[in-house]
Amino acid sequence: MRRLIxxxxxxxxxxxxxxxxxxxxRCLNAPERVQEETRKRVMEAVQALGxxxxxxxRVLAEGRTHTVGAIIPTMDNAIFSRGLQAFQEELRESxxxxxxxxxSYRPEIEEEQIRALVKRGAEGLLLIGFQRSDDVRAFLxxxxxxxxxxxxxxxxxxxxxxxxxxxxxxxxxxxxxxARGHRQLALISxxxxxxxxxxxxxxxLRAAMAAAGLDPATLVIETTDATLESGGLAFRRLxxxxxxxxAVLCGTDVLAAxxxxxxxxxxxAVPDAVSITGFxxxxxxxxTAPPLTTMHLPHRRMGREAARMLVRMIAGERVESRELDCxxxxxxxxxxxxxRETGQR
Amino acid sequence: MRRLIxxxxxxxxxxxxxxxxxxxxRCLNAPERVQEETRKRVMEAVQALGxxxxxxxRVLAEGRTHTVGAIIPTMDNAIFSRGLQAFQEELRESxxxxxxxxxSYRPEIEEEQIRALVKRGAEGLLLIGFQRSDDVRAFLxxxxxxxxxxxxxxxxxxxxxxxxxxxxxxxxxxxxxxARGHRQLALISxxxxxxxxxxxxxxxLRAAMAAAGLDPATLVIETTDATLESGGLAFRRLxxxxxxxxAVLCGTDVLAAxxxxxxxxxxxAVPDAVSITGFxxxxxxxxTAPPLTTMHLPHRRMGREAARMLVRMIAGERVESRELDCxxxxxxxxxxxxxRETGQR
DNA sequence: TTGTAAGCGTTATCAC
DNA sequence: GTGATAACGCTTACAA
Numbered sequence: 247m248r249r250l251i252x253x254x255x256x257x258x259x260x261x262x263x264x265x266x267x268x269x270x271x272r273c274l275n276a277p278e279r280v281q282e283e284t285r286k287r288v289m290e291a292v293q294a295l296g297x298x299x300x301x302x303x304r305v306l307a308e309g310r311t312h313t314v315g316a317i318i319p320t321m322d323n324a325i326f327s328r329g330l331q332a333f334q335e336e337l338r339e340s341x342x343x344x345x346x347x348x349x350s351y352r353p354e355i356e357e358e359q360i361r362a363l364v365k366r367g368a369e370g371l372l373l374i375g376f377q378r379s380d381d382v383r384a385f386l387x388x389x390x391x392x393x394x395x396x397x398x399x400x401x402x403x404x405x406x407x408x409x410x411x412x413x414x415x416x417x418x419x420x421x422x423x424x425a426r427g428h429r430q431l432a433l434i435s436x437x438x439x440x441x442x443x444x445x446x447x448x449x450x451l452r453a454a455m456a457a458a459g460l461d462p463a464t465l466v467i468e469t470t471d472a473t474l475e476s477g478g479l480a481f482r483r484l485x486x487x488x489x490x491x492x493a494v495l496c497g498t499d500v501l502a503a504x505x506x507x508x509x510x511x512x513x514x515a516v517p518d519a520v521s522i523t524g525f526x527x528x529x530x531x532x533x534t535a536p537p538l539t540t541m542h543l544p545h546r547r548m549g550r551e552a553a554r555m556l557v558r559m560i561a562g563e564r565v566e567s568r569e570l571d572c573x574x575x576x577x578x579x580x581x582x583x584x585x586r587e588t589g590q591r
Numbered sequence: 592m593r594r595l596i597x598x599x600x601x602x603x604x605x606x607x608x609x610x611x612x613x614x615x616x617r618c619l620n621a622p623e624r625v626q627e628e629t630r631k632r633v634m635e636a637v638q639a640l641g642x643x644x645x646x647x648x649r650v651l652a653e654g655r656t657h658t659v660g661a662i663i664p665t666m667d668n669a670i671f672s673r674g675l676q677a678f679q680e681e682l683r684e685s686x687x688x689x690x691x692x693x694x695s696y697r698p699e700i701e702e703e704q705i706r707a708l709v710k711r712g713a714e715g716l717l718l719i720g721f722q723r724s725d726d727v728r729a730f731l732x733x734x735x736x737x738x739x740x741x742x743x744x745x746x747x748x749x750x751x752x753x754x755x756x757x758x759x760x761x762x763x764x765x766x767x768x769x770a771r772g773h774r775q776l777a778l779i780s781x782x783x784x785x786x787x788x789x790x791x792x793x794x795x796l797r798a799a800m801a802a803a804g805l806d807p808a809t810l811v812i813e814t815t816d817a818t819l820e821s822g823g824l825a826f827r828r829l830x831x832x833x834x835x836x837x838a839v840l841c842g843t844d845v846l847a848a849x850x851x852x853x854x855x856x857x858x859x860a861v862p863d864a865v866s867i868t869g870f871x872x873x874x875x876x877x878x879t880a881p882p883l884t885t886m887h888l889p890h891r892r893m894g895r896e897a898a899r900m901l902v903r904m905i906a907g908e909r910v911e912s913r914e915l916d917c918x919x920x921x922x923x924x925x926x927x928x929x930x931r932e933t934g935q936r
Numbered sequence: 937t938t939g940t941a942a943g944c945g946t947t948a949t950c951a952c
Numbered sequence: 953g954t955g956a957t958a959a960c961g962c963t964t965a966c967a968a
Contacts (some may be wrong), residue, residue, distance in 0.1 A: 253734070255961055266939045267774045271963060301712035303961030306944045312645060313690070313711060314718030319665065321677040323671065327950060331667040338704075343711045345658075346691045348679055359683075366688045367646035388641040389598070435797055443625035459884060474874050503878045511878065529819050535880035600945055609954045626953060648945030651960045781944060 249525045255297040263291035268453065274299065283292040305367065314556055315345040317359045319441075324473055324528045325498060326374070329397070332549030333372065340557045342369075351440050351471070357382050363390055372552055372558040373402040374394055377404065381400060392559035394403035398443050399569045408552050408568045410445045414553035415541050416495075420525055422574055423493045427582045428521065431455065432466040432489045432491035436503045444497050447525070451495065470501070477504020478511075485512060492520060492583035499524035499531045500541055506534050506579065510530030517581035527575055536578025544570045599640040599865035608636035619644065644872065650712065659901055660690040660713030662704050662784075668817055669873045670843060671719070674742070677878025677894030679718065685784035685902045688712075696785050698814070702727050709736055715905040717741055717897055720749065722787040737904035741897045743788050744914045751904065753897050753913045756790045760886050760917040761840075763922070764868055765799035768838045772927045775868065776800065779812040779846045781827040789842050792870070796840065811836060822849020823856075830857060831892055837865060837928035844869035844876045844885055851879050862926035872920055888916045 260267045265288060272280045273288040280288075291297075305311050316328045334344045338364040343367060345368055349356035356373075359380055362454035363371060371386070386393050423431065425589055431451075438445035453463035466487065468480035477500060484494060485508075496502035502524030509516050516522055516536065524540035531538040548570055555565045605612045610633060618633040625633075636642075638687035650656050659682060679689045690713055701718075705727055708716060709839065716731070716738040731738050740752035776796075782895045783790035813825035814899045817893035822845060830840060830853075841847035847869030847925065852860050861867055861881065869885035870874055876883040893915055900910045 256963095258695070259963080267962080268940075268964075271940085275963080279937080281769055284937080296730075298709065298734055298963050300651070301656060301710065302654070303944090303962080305647030306645070306651050306946080306960085307647075307946075307962040307964080309963095311711075320676055321666065321679070322673045324672075327669075327672050328667045331693060334666070334691065335695075343707065344691050346679065347683070347687050348676060350680075354887070362688060365643065365646065366656075382917075389643055410678050430613055474877065502876075503874075504951060516849055529845075529848075530875055530878060532819065533852050533875060550939095601947095612946080613956080614949080614954060617954085620947080624953075627945080629953080645945050647962095649947080650945085650958090651962085652946040653950080654947095764956075 249492045251522075253300070254297045255295075255300065259288065259291045259295055259297050261509065274486040278520035280467055294419070309366035311369055312341055312342045312365055314370045314372065314560070315347065315363035315365065315366070317347045317349055317356055318370035318374050318383055319351045319472075320348050321346070323500065325472075325500070326397070328528075328545040329549035329552070332546040333340070333396075333553045334549075336550045336553030337557075341583035342422065342555070342557070352435075353377065353379065354546040355375045358486060361385065364389055370394070370556045372556060374398070376400065376405065376407070377440075391410070392556065393560060394549060394556045394565075398446075399567060400446070403567055406555065406565050406567050408555055409548055410570050410572045412446040413453070415543075416447035416525070417454040417457075418572075418574060419489055419495060419525070419541055421458065422576075423452065423521065423523065423580065424458045424460065426521070426580060427561070428491075429460060429583075430464070430489060430493070430526065432468065432484050432494045434468045434470060434477055434494060434505060436472055436485070436501075437469045444493075445575045447497055472498060474500055474504040474507070477501035479504075481505035481508040482512070485509075485514065489525060490520070493523070493566045494520060495523045495525075498499050499523055499526045499528040499538060502538055502540070502579075503530045503534050506538070510535075517579050518584060521580045521583070523580055529579070531575075534579075539577045539580040540575055542575045544572070544575045598645070600643045600645065601642075603640055604636045604642050605751045608642060608671035616623065622759055638725065638727050647795075650707055656714055657686060658688045658690055658714035658824050659717065659905070660692065660705075660708035660711070661713045661717035662692045662694055662708065662818075663717075663719050664696045665693050666691070668845065669875065670817075670845070670871050671742070673873075673890040674897070677891040678741075678898045679894075681895045681898030682902075684897070687902070694782075696725065698722065704934070706730065709734055715739070719743070719753070719899060720787045722785075737901065739897055739901045739904060739910075740895060742910060743791075745791070745800050748912055751900065751910050751912050753900055753915070754893055755888055755915050755917045757791040758798070760888075761792040761795035761870070762799040762802075763917075764840060764870070764886055765920060766803065767921075768774070768866065768868060768925065769799065769803045769805065771866070771925065773838040773839075774805060774928075775834060775836045775838070776805070777813065777829050777839045778842070779813045779815065779822055779829070779850060780842040781817055781841060781846075790819065792842055801924045811838045817843060817845060819845055819849040819852070822846035823853035824849075826850035826853040827857070830854075830859065835865070838868070838925070840866060840868045840870075842870055844873040844883060847883055847885065847924075848875045851883070854914045861927060863869045866925045866928070876920075876922070879903045879924075884922045884925040885920055887920045889917070922928065 270367035347359035399409040436444040470476040470480045524538045610825040692704035731899040781789040790867035815821040815825045
């Protein structure tokens, strides 16, 4: 498609200013390399014509797009939005633009978007989690597009990553719950089949149970998607079971908030009748009643660090994967279980 | 910058397949226009070389980037994230990629980002609110970049927009509050100087007061930024004043949730001692205790509609601005004021 | 300091 | 149906 009205080009500017295109280009990209007077003349011509460089031509000639891509499951989940905001802010410092796509937690869409982003000139990619087909991995390698996995860190990761140790974090939460005396645990989690962070968290939880002498097989898991409603529904299902758990751990604050709301609607007192824990320490963790006991994640730091790492990867440097610390934040939804017979703690 | 290892080009593929570059290009862009057999041979060469078209060259030749840009105050505010997600999903349907930037509510950063986005090839822009310097407007006009204002709609808008009538919506909320018997109103709002939606909401509130025979000058306004903490702090300031309001309207659910949390911490019962209302009907509106009375906004519909309109604008079509409906959702934080002397309603 | 001119890798218009 | 070849608008050696 040709532009309806031809935008002014470099040579238009050059003609008006009475210089060569090279000089105009220099004025724009390396002003110090051209004489004060000439530059002034050129800049006036630029102004007069309302010139703005053609993106395609610049990319073709320079060989760079100054753009990176990020593919997240959805922007409509606070667990990603804060870190993503920090990621974008830091990218801006490096003069990079951010291309965003979302996968709706579906691998085939993620793959499609990875290809689309690369086709659109992304020089590097931010990806969530490790789960990915060999096909895409080969594609990325062939195109020499560096990809950084974020929101997850694993000790043995083959790819560069930045995030926290989901296994250890969930295990720590489980230890805290178990230390309070809970023996009947339940988990509300995203589907581990499509969410490797969820899978790893489940494993961490089971490991902690085993280490504490509990049988991991007694763990009841409700798998669901990542919305408030789903968390509430999952809690209701849990509550209909013969053996009600005394503590419900949740894979996310969003699920926990949903569970908490369902508990309130059901007239189930938290933490008196049941303890509920979250994961992520989102804003919502502080506004529930009672406020949510959860695992604090360094959202902004992770976003910033991801941007810095990706910038270096694009520059061709090798980067070390980076583990960030989480910390348990005890608020009001975790307490010792009450004895169901006596009502005593 | 030259690529370290030259990626395969169209002519590499052409050479391997023993055809011309034109044929290869056709195979990729209009497969039906080339013979079955030739195409097969070409595709094999493409595979073998791991060929992927060069973005810059394609843009230069085609004259299109298939990319749009969006600049929002911040992704880290649920009031934008849901609509933005829908916007991106709909863009994908049209084969467009999304470039995202944020302004932190600062006009000068927004302006910088507008220019950056255009420089990076955005064919159209999604902008929040109407407030913008003449400079940028002229720039956009000169570059012939269509811009759609979203999250706001005004009857007399000079630019195409899609959203809701902030004035009418806030007035409706105020009418509801006043109808309950409230006479001492307060508002926790974003700074109207940097947020035109906030300004319009204030005006709507004042208009409703005047229409109900209340003196708009009695409205107490606490201006603050858009975070949970700020909402809480603003509520505390309100509560320290000599004349405590009986109802606190908030410009956003986030501010309302902060206010609600502060009220809880202060031991102020909601809605018994004070009514609080939100705006936007975010997820958090349903998890506060009591759940928040707020104004429902059609987030996803707005995002989708914005994408469709922008696509048409880019195609050169004229579009009509579109107003979307809001609806009051009464939950638990609004009630009739209690008489401070007698405790009666 | 400035100008000349050779790419950059596509798409698209012609001929054939 | 296929092949030459001319744009597309910029950056950047290299020359002057």
